[in-house]
Amino acid sequence: MPVDYSKWDALELSDDSDIEVHPNVDKRSFIRAKQNQIHQHRFERRREIDTLKYERLINDGLLERINALLDALSSHQEEAKSKDPDQLVLQSMLESAADPAKDEPPKPPEGVYTHQKEPQPTYSKMMASLIDQVKKEVDEKKSPDRFKDYIDGVRGHLTKVQNLQQELLTKLAQLEKEEGSRITSDQLHDGVNYSSVNKPKPKEPAAPKTTKDPELLNPKAGLASNQRSVPTRSDSQVSSGAEADVEDDNLIEQHDLDDDSNLELTPTAKGFSQIKIGDFQASLQYIGKNYDEIMNQKTHDSLLGEAFSAQMKGKATYAKQCVHQALLVQYCQQLGKDGVGVFFKRVTTKGHKAHKLFVDDVNDTYARIQARTAELKRQEQEVEEKGGVEQIQLHAVEPGTEIHINVPQPNSTDPVEIEARKIFDTFPPGLQRALETGSLDKINDVLGKMAVDEAEQVVEKLGEGGMLSLQEGVIDATNEEGQQRLREIEEEERQKKATGEPVQPGFTEPVAAVEQSSAYDID
Known part of the structure; x- marks a missing residue:
């Protein structure tokens, strides 16, 4: 069929190569x-x-x-x-x-x-x-x-x-x-302008989570929020005072809830986690069908969270599968725009060192999760054996006395205060802020979030630095000697009140009790 070029007859082009002019006239x-x-x-x-x-x-x-x-x-x-x-x-x-x-x-x-x-x-x-x-x-x-x-x-x-x-x-x-x-050119316009965007499949709404709120017999001695369980509290005991840097438990609760919802596996990611270790062909096909839902940071974090939960439940094989798939997503993202093709080409090439590096990384990551979950299980078992969560609290026992907080100044020239400031600087930031407020309740809140051993060391350092104004008057009520001393002091006060004997004028040594309390959860 001949081509009809007549529609271009009216086109006014600037191509004048066929123009012939006089030799004395400049053609341009x-x-x-x-x-x-x-x-x-x-x-x-x-x-x-x-x-x-x-x-x-x-x-x-x-x-x-x-x-x-x-x-x-x-x-x-x-x-x-x-x-x-x-x-x-x-x-x-x-x-x-x-x-x-x-x-x-x-x-x-x-x-x-x-x-x-x-x-x-x-x-x-x-x-x-x-x-x-x-x-x-x-x-x-x-x-x-x-x-x-x-x-x-x-x-x-x-x-x-x-x-x-x-x-x-x-x-x-x-x-x-x-x-x-x-x-x-002024008459030219778009005849047809078509663009296509491949939208991701709509995500299925996650099923609402149902949480069971434990009831505490002693909420002040327990956690600051009744939505945090004993195992969560036991996790914080392994920290070196980092938890003492948190001042608002409501923020902790909201953060924990957000983490749980964000790390929940989507149905697509759940299917990806079921692929066996080393089955790269199946993983590649699954990514090809669900690229947008798999190749993102949220899926990587969710898979690692699923691995941790599975290991805590004793599902070691499934936990390692999740680690394998999470690192697979991470490697593909780090390799750039064509990371999926580059990664699978390298790990499936026989003798390529990329396969060994990837497998070693999977084993190392799983080993860290395995060690961490074992430590958490051990701590939970210790808490269950002790029957609750132990806390260190400061209280004034002598009637009419108060515990005064003395924070050493940072620019002091007094050698004693300089040494006390050095001790103060070793405390976690949250404890430092609590001490600067001078509020005993806030200090007890921070001590309650620490492990017992760590809190005892903090109380000793407070006494050494003179920050409690009661160097010799701190009674540890966690042992028999301290409890006996508290009973004697209380008995003396009762006798004075019964006989109407006036309080001896002069200096009264402030006395503080370091109490150890437990919180029990009832489902």
């Missing part, structure tokens, strides 16, 4: 002049088209007013036999006058009528000028039927304007045809 200058001439003609043609359209718009408004004037004049033909024709014409002009708000003609487009210094006259002025011309014509005729001559004169001007409109329309059609006969 001639072509440039020719191009400028074409552009100038095109500009003038478009300007003339805009001018004709504007003139037709003005004439349309004028025709509307002339027709209204003719209707008004025709309605007074009977009255013209007995009244002054000039007065009837003036009355007809007033009756046919349009809305004053529409008396101004539309503004000319940019570049049209730029030579005209005076503004375009209003329609009322145009009509007044038309009546003046008709009146001159009527005066020259000196006809006995003067009113009829007025009507004929107005109709004559109506015909002239209509003929002018027809001429403008003919010329405008000719110019627009000439303008459309050539294809220029």
Whole structure:
């Protein structure tokens, strides 16, 4: 079938290689002049088209007013036999006058009528000028039927304007045809613009989690929030004071809940975790079908969290599978845009060192999870054997006395205070802030989050640094000797109250008790 190139006949190209000029004429200058001439003609043609359209718009408004004037004049033909024709014409002009708000003609487009210094006259002025011309014509005729001559004169001007409109329309059609006969860059536009975006499959909403809130017999001695279980508290005992840096337990709860929801496996990620270790072909096919849902940081973190949970439940094989798939996602992401193809090509190539590096990384990561879960299980078992969570708390025992907190100044020159400041700087930031407030309740909150051994060391350091104002008066109620001393002090106070004996004036040594409490959970 022959190709029809006729649609390109109107294309105005700038390729003038076939132009031949006189040897004495520079061809490049001639072509440039020719191009400028074409552009100038095109500009003038478009300007003339805009001018004709504007003139037709003005004439349309004028025709509307002339027709209204003719209707008004025709309605007074009977009255013209007995009244002054000039007065009837003036009355007809007033009756046919349009809305004053529409008396101004539309503004000319940019570049049209730029030579005209005076503004375009209003329609009322145009009509007044038309009546003046008709009146001159009527005066020259000196006809006995003067009113009829007025009507004929107005109709004559109506015909002239209509003929002018027809001429403008003919010329405008000719110019627009000439303008459309050539294809220029200004006329180009998008015929069809299509774009396609592959949207990921809608994720299934996660099933709502149901949590069981434990009831604490002694909430003050237990955790700060009843939504945190004993195993969670036992986890914090292995820290070296890091948990003491948290001041608001509500933030801890919200953070824990957010972590649980964020690390929950999606159904797609759950299917990915079921792929056996070393089955790279199945993993590649699964990623190809679910790329957007698998290749992201959330899936990587969720798989590691699933591995930790599975190891805690004794599902070692499944836990290692999750570690394998999590590191597979991590490696593909780290290798860049084409990371999936690069990774699977390397690990499936026989003898490539990438396979050994990947397997070693999987084994090392799983070993760390295995060791961590074993430590947590051991701590949970110790907590269960002891029957609760132990805490260290400071309380003033002597009636009428208080424990005063003395925070050493950082810029002090006193050698004793300098040494005390060194001890203060070794405390966790959360404990430092609690000490600076001087509130015993806040200090006890921080001590309650520490392991018992660590809290005991902190209390000893507080006494050594003189920050409690009771160096010798700290009684450890966790042992029999301290408990016996507390009972003696309480017995002395009861005897004094019973006999009405006044308190001995002078210095009263403040006494503080380091209490050890337990919290029990009931399901």
